[in-house]
Amino acid sequence: MKSIIKIMGTARELWPLYVGIVVAAVVTSVAALMAPFVIAEATNQVVSITTKGEGQVSTLLWLALALLGIMLTNSLVSNIGGYMGDLMSTRLRVILSANYFHKLLRLPQRYYDSELTGTLISRLNRSLTSITDFLKMFANGFFTTLITVVAVLVISGIHSPWLALMLIVIYPTFVGLTALTSRKWQVWERKKNHLYDVAGGRFAEVIGQMRVVKSFVTERSELDAFTAKYEDTVTLTREQSKFWHTMDVARRGALDVVFFGLYAVIFVQTAQGTFDIGTMVLLIQLVNLAKQPVESMSYLVDSWQRAITGSHEYFQVMGELDEPNNPLEANASATVQWVETDPVINFDDVSFGYDDDALVLRNINLAIHRGEKVAFVGESGGGKTTLVNLLMKLYAPTCGTIEVHGQSVTEVPTEALRREIGVVFQDASLFSGTIRENLAYGRPGATDEELTRAVRRANALPFIKKLPAGFDTEIGERGIKLSGGQKQRISVARALLKDAPILVLDEATSALDTKSERLVQAGLEELMQGRTTLIIAHRLSTISSVDRIVTLRDGRVDEIGTPGELALSGGIYAELLALQGSTSKIDRAKLLSYEITH
Numbered sequence: 154m155k156s157i158i159k160i161m162g163t164a165r166e167l168w169p170l171y172v173g174i175v176v177a178a179v180v181t182s183v184a185a186l187m188a189p190f191v192i193a194e195a196t197n198q199v200v201s202i203t204t205k206g207e208g209q210v211s212t213l214l215w216l217a218l219a220l221l222g223i224m225l226t227n228s229l230v231s232n233i234g235g236y237m238g239d240l241m242s243t244r245l246r247v248i249l250s251a252n253y254f255h256k257l258l259r260l261p262q263r264y265y266d267s268e269l270t271g272t273l274i275s276r277l278n279r280s281l282t283s284i285t286d287f288l289k290m291f292a293n294g295f296f297t298t299l300i301t302v303v304a305v306l307v308i309s310g311i312h313s314p315w316l317a318l319m320l321i322v323i324y325p326t327f328v329g330l331t332a333l334t335s336r337k338w339q340v341w342e343r344k345k346n347h348l349y350d351v352a353g354g355r356f357a358e359v360i361g362q363m364r365v366v367k368s369f370v371t372e373r374s375e376l377d378a379f380t381a382k383y384e385d386t387v388t389l390t391r392e393q394s395k396f397w398h399t400m401d402v403a404r405r406g407a408l409d410v411v412f413f414g415l416y417a418v419i420f421v422q423t424a425q426g427t428f429d430i431g432t433m434v435l436l437i438q439l440v441n442l443a444k445q446p447v448e449s450m451s452y453l454v455d456s457w458q459r460a461i462t463g464s465h466e467y468f469q470v471m472g473e474l475d476e477p478n479n480p481l482e483a484n485a486s487a488t489v490q491w492v493e494t495d496p497v498i499n500f501d502d503v504s505f506g507y508d509d510d511a512l513v514l515r516n517i518n519l520a521i522h523r524g525e526k527v528a529f530v531g532e533s534g535g536g537k538t539t540l541v542n543l544l545m546k547l548y549a550p551t552c553g554t555i556e557v558h559g560q561s562v563t564e565v566p567t568e569a570l571r572r573e574i575g576v577v578f579q580d581a582s583l584f585s586g587t588i589r590e591n592l593a594y595g596r597p598g599a600t601d602e603e604l605t606r607a608v609r610r611a612n613a614l615p616f617i618k619k620l621p622a623g624f625d626t627e628i629g630e631r632g633i634k635l636s637g638g639q640k641q642r643i644s645v646a647r648a649l650l651k652d653a654p655i656l657v658l659d660e661a662t663s664a665l666d667t668k669s670e671r672l673v674q675a676g677l678e679e680l681m682q683g684r685t686t687l688i689i690a691h692r693l694s695t696i697s698s699v700d701r702i703v704t705l706r707d708g709r710v711d712e713i714g715t716p717g718e719l720a721l722s723g724g725i726y727a728e729l730l731a732l733q734g735s736t737s738k739i740d741r742a743k744l745l746s747y748e749i750t751h
């Protein structure tokens with residue numbers, strides 16, 4: 154319950170809607186309670202007119218009109234309540250989803266290492282649905298139920314303490330039994346949710362990598378695995394639902410027995426002259442009214458349990474620790490006065506491991522100077538990208554410090570740090586939408602002139618010009634409608650527009666063929682002008698003109714030197730150079746085994 158209250162607290166501004174829904178519910182339940190009295194009075198009038206010839210038919214018409222008034226009030230107010238309920242749940246969804254997205258954007262990169270996109274989406278949807286459904290049901294039903302229960306108890310207690318006593322026993326017993334049943338039901342529900350999450354996670358991955366699925370012809374196995382997960386939920390539902398409904402038969406059966414007692418008392422006492430016909434009709438209606446809350450309570454408890462699970466999952470994510478100093482934090486946009494320093498980047502005895510027990514980088518000491526182009530070379534999995542991850546503050550070093558412009562990256566605001574660094578990723582990493590939107594991702598509001606200048610420098614203008622919609626061409630999810638080289642050139646232009654003084658090229662051309670590589674490389678040369686650049690490259694041809702090469706071996710810096718120096722040193726670079734330059738089959742095999750064994 155605490156989490157439900159917490160959610161209502163999160164959406165505090167919705168209080169007028171909560172109050173409105175409760176008022177509407179109170180009015181409808183009071184109106185519903187008035188109807189039995191009017192009907193009882195009408196029954197007494199009818200008995201009086203037919204048996205004693207006393208009373209007016211017009212009174213009966215007035216009573217019928219009163220019933221009409223009650224029914225119309227009920228229809229109108231319950232619909233106003235329904236409207237407010239719809240509004241409340243939609244606005245609550247907006248608030249909760251925005252908070253969730255806000256949270257996800259603040260979580261550290263490490264969180265995403267072990268979560269699937271589809272799972273996060275599936276969890277969000279389930280949490281929101283269960284929470285909003287419950288709150289709507291609660292606001293609509295709880296107060297109605299409460300008022301009805303109290304009124305029925307009081308009125309029936311006035312006429313017969315036995316009736317009141319029996320009713321008093323019913324409510325807590327029924328709620329208690331439902332809650333007990335629900336607890337067991339939740340265990341199945343959680344298992345089902347897990348299956349939905351796993352299936353949802355895979356679903357999103359498969360859709361996102363449809364080309365891979367198609368090329369490996371794995372449609373059948375993907376479909377089978379997906380369906381199997383859903384089929385498992387059917388098996389679980391079978392047990393879950395059998396249990397719930399068996400318990401419901403028992404619960405409601407017991408309830409029926411109590412209601413049998415209630416009806417028997419009313420009938421017998423009326424026959425014995427304790428109640429007149431009008432009172433009997435009133436009591437029968439009250440007993441019927443008393444039945445409804447018991448039944449609706451069972452749904453309420455059920456949706457309450459779902460909401461508890463849903464809100465638990467929601468708050469689990471909300472409770473994750475934020476990335477320190479995330480750009481979305483209130484004071485994160487504090488500007489930093491960068492001081493011109495040399496070196497621009499300094500790694501001072503940096504060690505790091507993704508897992509506590511295995512270091513990927515060890516005692517890295519490296520100073521990168523203004524305007525320098527430094528390339529990182531080494532075995533696959535040697536920690537080149539990790540080094541960049543640490544520089545971008547996506548992970549924190551296990552020990553040692555990294556300084557940018559003389560300031561420790563852990564101390565400068567993340568936003569200011571990341572604004573200083575432009576990145577061209579290996580896979581271009583574009584978004585759906587137009588070319589214009591993608592270009593302006595790093596500089597919203599860039600003018601057409603700026604866009605054109607950037608794409609010209611990135612060698613992308615000729616192909617954009619040929620597209621029917623030019624800059625406004627839709628490029629599909631992650632830029633699927635463009636070729637690898639085209640995507641990469643857009644990505645270079647995007648980095649140009651960001652205009653950051655430090656540049657990271659993370660294998661920016663390694664996925665391209667020679668012709669595309671040459672086009673992209675020309676754009677990259679433009680991009681590197683006047684910037685301090687870190688280059689991760691597999692193809693040594695792309696780094697022959699850098700100022701220095703750093704080779705990594707077993708997570709340590711092995712050698713540092715100019716391409717000329719390292720070509721002669723006999724180290725990793727020289728070895729790879731010889732192998733890559735060689736056309737001999739033996740050397741090619743060696744190169745391959747080098748990458749595999751390292």
Ligand SMILES: Nc1ncnc2c1ncn2[C@@H]1O[C@H](COP(=O)(O)OP(=O)(O)OP(=O)(O)O)[C@@H](O)[C@H]1O
Pocket residue numbers: 266507508513531532533534535536537538539540
């Ligand atoms: N998010 C992660 N969680 C756990 N381990 C990781 C993660 N990312 C990388 N690693 C591990 O860290 C090591 C270094 O990876 P990194 O990506 O830095 O290597 P790399 O030198 O860039 O490799 P490549 O040249 O193949 O791209 C690898 O052993 C890899 O398995």
